[in-house]
Amino acid sequence: KNEVEQSPQNLTAQEGEFITINCSYSVGISALHWLQQHPGGGIVSLFMLSSGKKKHGRLIATINIQEKHSSLHITASHPRDSAVYICAVSGFGNEKLTFGTGTRLTIIP
């Protein structure tokens, strides 16, 4: 079983829909990262969080440390949100990131 599990693996939605991507992990962590990778493009860090909730524009990330679960939400989704979203965790005293397999999001106009 992978240390970091994401769901769904693929998600297709209509423009304007509310999107939720989930991430569960099985190890103790110091922080959880949400990353975005556009097709053929580089990786951008969206959020880094260790508790609670963060918001940036139409993106919201939440984490529940007790349940070892995080969600990434996109409100009023737009075709430019189409990308692979990757969850990654960093452990205590272990600086390497362990990655989920990613969620491929496609927003249809």
Place this chain on the structure above:
Amino acid sequence: GAGVSQSPSNKVTEKGKDVELRCDPISGHTALYWYRQSLGQGLEFLIYFQGNSAPDKSGLPSDRFSAERTGGSVSTLTIQRTQQEDSAVYLCASSLGPSGVYEQYFGPGTRLTVT
């Protein structure tokens, strides 16, 4: 300011040859990471440098892989006697400090193809 840069952007090499991949981190970033993303696979950690500390090499897949970071800045990832399974995108990232505290900034990657 300038982001993380990597060179070359693409590299095609013959099986058995050695290759060097370069990473220029963001100025002032003390932490530097190398990752690999194979076709259809997720990202995997290779090596981590933090300041003058000994690097964490726990992710290097074999002794054909090595990396160094000179002067706490530029880093080079070397793959000796390349194999076809080494074909992947190699990504470098840097941050102000530990990944539990600081976000990482990723370079555009080097796409390595071993023929």
